[in-house]
Amino acid sequence: MQKRQVLKGLIPVALALCLPSGFAQTAPFKIGFILPMTGQSASTGRQIEAAVKLYMAQNGSTVAGRKIELIIKDDAAVADTTRRLAQELVVNDKVDVIAGFGITPTAMATAPIATQSKTPMVVTAAATSVITTASPYIVRTSFTLPQAAVSIAEWAAKNKIKRVVTLVSDYAPGIDAEKFFKSQFTAKGGQVIAEIRSPLKSPDFAPFLQKVRDEKPDAVFVFLPSGQGAAFMKQFAERGLDKSGIKLIGTGDVTDDDQLNDMGDVALGVVTSHHYSASHNTPLNKKFVAEFEAANKFRPNFMGVAGYDGMALIYKALAATKGQGGGDALIAAMKGITFESPRGMITIDPETRDVIHDMHIRKVERVGGQLYNVEFDVEKQVKDPGKAAAK
Ligand code: VNL
Secondary structure (H helix, E strand, C coil), X not given: CHHHHHHHHHXXXXXXXXXXXXXXXXXXXXXXXXXXXXXXXXXXXXXXXXXXXXXXXXXXXXXXXXXXXXXXXXXXXXXXXXXXXXXXHHHCCCCCEEXXXXXXXXXXXXXXXXXXXXXXXXXXXXXXXXXXXXXXXXXXXXXXXXXXXXXXXXXXXXXXXXXXXXXXXXXXXXXXXXXXXXXXXXXXXXXXXXXXXXXXXXXXXXXHHHHHHHHCCCEEEEECCCCCHHHHHHHHHHCCHHXXXXXXXXXXXXXXXXXXXXXXXXXXXXXXXXXXXXXXXCHHHHHHHHHHHHHHCCCCCHHHHHHHHHHHHHHHHHHHCXXXXXXXXXXXXXXXXXXXXXXXXXXXXXXXXXXXXXEEEEEEEEECCEEEEEEEEEEEEXXXXXXXXXX
16 A cells, blocks of 8 residues: 555656656647638648648658647638637647638638737638738748739730630639739730629639620630639530630639549640649659659649648748747748749748749640640749739
8 A cells, every 4th residue: 555655656756757858849749730621612621631641641740859740620611610720729739830721711810810829820722912911920832813813914915815804703812813914914915805703602604604705805814713613614615615716814723733634625725824733844743743643543733732832831940940849930930941842942932921933824735645734934933923012
């Protein structure tokens, strides 16, 4: 009895001796991803989750002595749910970083939580320019709509396209795309003859496509969020627009690599601008695509790459703080960082915390029996034009 009590008393002491002095440095480093795993934007969640897991499989799950713990929550792209999940992750799970955010409203709803708790918030999907201004703790690895819209506007103006109708999804990134396409295209001598917006939720494109047809433009410029491209292309073909002489151009969201093979011939020849194509010709991208496809049986798209790069960014920042972490130290380490992504070289702009990367002009072609966005022109290391405009 006595012996037992003595032993009992010794256990806490023994446990305490086992704990190294810097406990925080050996505790797991927790990353909470909030993604749309269900609902209309589920393909975005599926892409990012797959890429994050691939990054960890390739790079291990320990950084500077800290075990990386991944928590994934499904918000179904509903902003109220995102806010609640972010609160829970920060307060209950005590995560070191929050990440993900499939659409702009979910990122905007979470920004105040990042600010109040000084938690780095890595945006790996949502792409409205304004997002990174919503909190000094936001860093983005996806892209901005102004980056993509300005590039395709310049290409269109140089390629005998004079009169354009714009057709965008009716919410913040669509408005960014519409505005930045128009200002650049008209500055280069083009004309936007009509601006059409389609609803974000379950759109029926038929009435909008009819209006495009009636306007008889040289081209229709399209922005739709990732996941809507295949449905759009189907209706585009059903209404005969592919044979109407009206050229289809857009940001690369509409010729999404995730769905491109399902679109079929209607997509052939469509010209878009974007920062990532699965056919990007570098050894790093070939390895990324091969290992991603082997693990998942589907092709990575620009959302997958942003998730992969988001993980790389977090790993590198944690390593730079020698495993210490901490909101301010991690953000400081992320600012100005440059590394090679499957898309090419990327830098986190130290002023805006937005991603700087090459914007490619691509055309859909059949290569070895599959459809790809084949890159044929590039603008190097583009900063977000949305921030320059706001200054
Ligand atoms: C957004 C922008 C979402 C581009 C997307 O797909 C996209 C957004 C879900 O900011 O909401 O392709």
